[in-house]
Amino acid sequence: METLNALKQRHFTNPFDDDDAPLPHGSLFSPERLVDAAIRSPFYVYADRSSAKGAKATLSSTKSKNRSSSLSNLKAILSGWGLFLGFLALIVAVMFRLHYTLPTAVFEGVDPVSGRPRFSEENVRRVVRHMTKDIGYRVVGTEQELETKNYLIRELTTLKEQAKIEGLRHAQELPNFDMWVQMYTNMTNIIVRLSCGPECDQNAVLLNAHYDTTLGSPGAVDDALGCGVMMEIIRIMSLRPAPKKNSVIFLFNGGEESLQDASHSFITAHELKDSVRAVVNLEACGTSGPEILFQANSREMIDAYRKVPYPHGTVLANDLFATGLILSDTDFRQFVEHGNLTGLDMAVYKNSYLYHTHLDLDEFMEAGLPQHMGENALALATYLTEEANLVNLERTSSVVFFDIFGLFFVSYSWTAAMRSHILIGGLALFAMMTRSSRPTVRSSFSILLSFIAALLLPNLSVVLLQALGTPMQWFSHEWLSMLLFGPVALVGMFGVQCLFHDKKASAGANELSTLSGLQLFFTSMLGVASCVGLASSYVFALFVICLTAALVFNQKRSAQQVSDGLEVTRVDFATYFISALLPTAYTSFVCFTALKRIVLGLFMVHIILVLISSAVMYPYDELHPKRVFVQHLRNMTSGESVLYVAHADAGPISGYVNDVESHFDTKATFKSGQENPGDWNSIYPFSQFLDSYVLDTTPYIKAQTKNFTIANTLQPLTDFVQEAPRLFAENASYDSKTGLRKLTVLCTHPNYIWTVASFDTELVSWSLSSSEPFPYPSHYVIRHVGGYVSDGWRLDLVYRASGPEDRLMIELTAMETEGFGRDEERELIGSGDIGVMRKILKTRPNWVTLTYFGATVSHFLL
Numbered sequence: 001m002e003t004l005n006a007l008k009q010r011h012f013t014n015p016f017d018d019d020d021a022p023l024p025h026g027s028l029f030s031p032e033r034l035v036d037a038a039i040r041s042p043f044y045v046y047a048d049r050s051s052a053k054g055a056k057a058t059l060s061s062t063k064s065k066n067r068s069s070s071l072s073n074l075k076a077i078l079s080g081w082g083l084f085l086g087f088l089a090l091i092v093a094v095m096f097r098l099h100y101t102l103p104t105a106v107f108e109g110v111d112p113v114s115g116r117p118r119f120s121e122e123n124v125r126r127v128v129r130h131m132t133k134d135i136g137y138r139v140v141g142t143e144q145e146l147e148t149k150n151y152l153i154r155e156l157t158t159l160k161e162q163a164k165i166e167g168l169r170h171a172q173e174l175p176n177f178d179m180w181v182q183m184y185t186n187m188t189n190i191i192v193r194l195s196c197g198p199e200c201d202q203n204a205v206l207l208n209a210h211y212d213t214t215l216g217s218p219g220a221v222d223d224a225l226g227c228g229v230m231m232e233i234i235r236i237m238s239l240r241p242a243p244k245k246n247s248v249i250f251l252f253n254g255g256e257e258s259l260q261d262a263s264h265s266f267i268t269a270h271e272l273k274d275s276v277r278a279v280v281n282l283e284a285c286g287t288s289g290p291e292i293l294f295q296a297n298s299r300e301m302i303d304a305y306r307k308v309p310y311p312h313g314t315v316l317a318n319d320l321f322a323t324g325l326i327l328s329d330t331d332f333r334q335f336v337e338h339g340n341l342t343g344l345d346m347a348v349y350k351n352s353y354l355y356h357t358h359l360d361l362d363e364f365m366e367a368g369l370p371q372h373m374g375e376n377a378l379a380l381a382t383y384l385t386e387e388a389n390l391v392n393l394e395r396t397s398s399v400v401f402f403d404i405f406g407l408f409f410v411s412y413s414w415t416a417a418m419r420s421h422i423l424i425g426g427l428a429l430f431a432m433m434t435r436s437s438r439p440t441v442r443s444s445f446s447i448l449l450s451f452i453a454a455l456l457l458p459n460l461s462v463v464l465l466q467a468l469g470t471p472m473q474w475f476s477h478e479w480l481s482m483l484l485f486g487p488v489a490l491v492g493m494f495g496v497q498c499l500f501h502d503k504k505a506s507a508g509a510n511e512l513s514t515l516s517g518l519q520l521f522f523t524s525m526l527g528v529a530s531c532v533g534l535a536s537s538y539v540f541a542l543f544v545i546c547l548t549a550a551l552v553f554n555q556k557r558s559a560q561q562v563s564d565g566l567e568v569t570r571v572d573f574a575t576y577f578i579s580a581l582l583p584t585a586y587t588s589f590v591c592f593t594a595l596k597r598i599v600l601g602l603f604m605v606h607i608i609l610v611l612i613s614s615a616v617m618y619p620y621d622e623l624h625p626k627r628v629f630v631q632h633l634r635n636m637t638s639g640e641s642v643l644y645v646a647h648a649d650a651g652p653i654s655g656y657v658n659d660v661e662s663h664f665d666t667k668a669t670f671k672s673g674q675e676n677p678g679d680w681n682s683i684y685p686f687s688q689f690l691d692s693y694v695l696d697t698t699p700y701i702k703a704q705t706k707n708f709t710i711a712n713t714l715q716p717l718t719d720f721v722q723e724a725p726r727l728f729a730e731n732a733s734y735d736s737k738t739g740l741r742k743l744t745v746l747c748t749h750p751n752y753i754w755t756v757a758s759f760d761t762e763l764v765s766w767s768l769s770s771s772e773p774f775p776y777p778s779h780y781v782i783r784h785v786g787g788y789v790s791d792g793w794r795l796d797l798v799y800r801a802s803g804p805e806d807r808l809m810i811e812l813t814a815m816e817t818e819g820f821g822r823d824e825e826r827e828l829i830g831s832g833d834i835g836v837m838r839k840i841l842k843t844r845p846n847w848v849t850l851t852y853f854g855a856t857v858s859h860f861l862l
Helices: 004-008 031-040 051-098 121-135 143-170 220-238 261-267 300-309 315-322 332-339 369-386 416-434 443-455 458-468 478-500 505-532 535-561 573-581 583-590 593-617 654-664 698-704 708-712 837-842
Strands: 011-013 046-047 174-185 187-195 204-210 247-253 276-284 288-296 342-350 397-402 408-413 626-635 641-647 669-671 693-697 726-735 741-747 752-761 763-766 780-782 792-800 809-816 846-862
Touching: 004 204, 004 708, 011 626, 051 573, 121 143, 121 220, 121 369, 121 416, 121 669, 143 174, 143 220, 174 261, 187 220, 187 261, 204 220, 204 261, 204 369, 220 247, 220 276, 220 342, 220 369, 247 261, 247 369, 261 332, 276 332, 288 300, 288 315, 288 369, 288 416, 300 342, 300 369, 300 397, 300 408, 315 535, 332 342, 342 369, 408 416, 416 505, 416 535, 443 478, 458 478, 458 693, 478 593, 505 535, 505 583, 505 763, 535 573, 626 837, 641 654, 654 693, 654 837, 669 698, 693 752, 698 708, 698 837, 726 809, 741 752, 752 792, 837 846
Parallel strands: 204 247, 204 276, 276 342, 626 846
Antiparallel strands: 174 187, 187 247, 288 342, 397 408, 626 641, 641 693, 669 693, 726 741, 741 792, 752 780, 752 809, 763 792, 809 846
């Protein structure tokens, strides 16, 4: 047995170094530390300088043992990975199940046991099917929109008569059932009020949905669903005893897709507007899943949402929508801005592939969705009319709310949030003071950079996909986005951790400091978000709670394992289950020695996946279609007859354009939307997003027509267009003293809708009461949503002119009433059945969805 002095003369050396290299000096250990190090380190072995031969003899055996130890470590690591990732996968699977489960659809509108009316999904779908299949595209100003108005009035009148009969049959006091039809220029609002009489008419809650559709869509979920839900709620509530406290108003508005004209009309001009105290708006931008509460602006209305049977909402969506990053809008804005109302904005948002397309049909609306939205809306209407106090509701964004797995709804004030955040932050600081948490400057900074890298590096995938010509490769394969962008995000996270790994510290110390740095990062984010008053800061609070609890657990666990009085700086495996961090928080901590290989391997996997997916997959299919916009534009001033084909995303369109070119036997010219902003004025302001491919349709029309005159004429084909929209000037005058010119602009557009007048000038005043002109020269775009029964408008202008001959140049664009889901098209006089747009529709591939219309454009000097 060797003496202590002999042990002190022994040193450690790396067995993978050259056998003849001199052994390093220093790093003498006590016998206890020596034995502990020899057991814990698979890479360093004990060597005796006085017996090199003995050392060499034992080297082979030591290497074999090291390989065995390394293999055991690798198995342990893989086992740990599998266990933890399996744990996370189980959580994800359970959450997925909870998130996407919808209630069972009810078919009968009467409970077979109690005989009471109940919400029926089938009744809703009956309304949706009629509006989408029997009527079709309900664009503002079209015949279909007028047909929808008459249909809703008939259905509501029937419900009113049924309620009257039931009241007489059972001799009970049912609600007063009142109806209004409000006309607003070329739009119609249909209003129903259920109340207990004058005593509850002073305060009302408004439920709103729109029955019009956007161009190119039959609008089953957006928003025939909302109309069907309101219709069913009216049926149920009109057969119940009258509400005890407040009345409920249902607004079927006829103009949301035209920039919310109809809701603006109601809240600014209707006789009931002053009685409305709160609003519940029913909307959609998808076709499946539960609807989400994504806007709410008062504590009382948020608390009312607690009464719904299937809560699904978060202040995260509220804050995100408030930033303006989401380029969307709803009628809710009109009620808030012009009616000073508080309320709830709820919308279906899953599977938005079919949103605003020809596939927004009843058959693609998920089973259980109408039941989900309907029962929630009915619960809200019941509570708000029976129990809620709707007087003096105050607008606020300082309320925290979120659902827990769709089972419970939590809401609390910002004061309560701040107190809880201070407490949570204090616990985090306490964990640092007691050394449960041990962040370093290095680890804390690395966490911040890891998040930044994870956000920025996936853009490399976008650049690579664009270079390959398939920038939206993931569009029809949702899972592919995780493979295309996930690995490179992990490369960013792991790469940063690799660069910031402290080689002087042990793996356990690095592990603990990094986990502590993550806690410090989220604690800092919680503090910043709380200081700026961001209600979504509750998310950071949840992370801090989990991390603090995990670190405290880790310290207790480690203390139990210390038997030699030494300080343990490592993370117990169970800590990760408590913290439930993202995979990087686990893999980067336990695999520091392999991080470089992991980063390289992930990057190679990423490149391979991008190349393979680009070669064998196409970004679009029938249920994930590409949105294409087509207009057949006849320029009455230049005489051109052209077809515009445009798209609003970065995905490939050249193949479809090539097909269109072959169908019309002509080549297309590219036109930038930014350089030609007036090309799509008919759908302003969306026009600014559209780059176009333009084809001359004149040769095709001449080749297809059976009219010899048109086929051989040298005149522009626009000469054969009937009753094109026109502008006239009346009462024009010029004041030489002020330099102002006045005139009245008259527009006639028989059988055309959606006229858009654009011009450049320095306006001083106009007859539009909604806003004032800019106090400087500017470009103006005035859109008038003309209707099926309307054929003109007038506008008074006063502008600064250089003289009496300084007339105003106005470009007028108007949309034809034909099309919109029906196989109709306006032809030239005597040209026969040619059908430029019909040709487009018949040759459309199934992966393309079209928004299409015909239009004219003219220039007038007034």
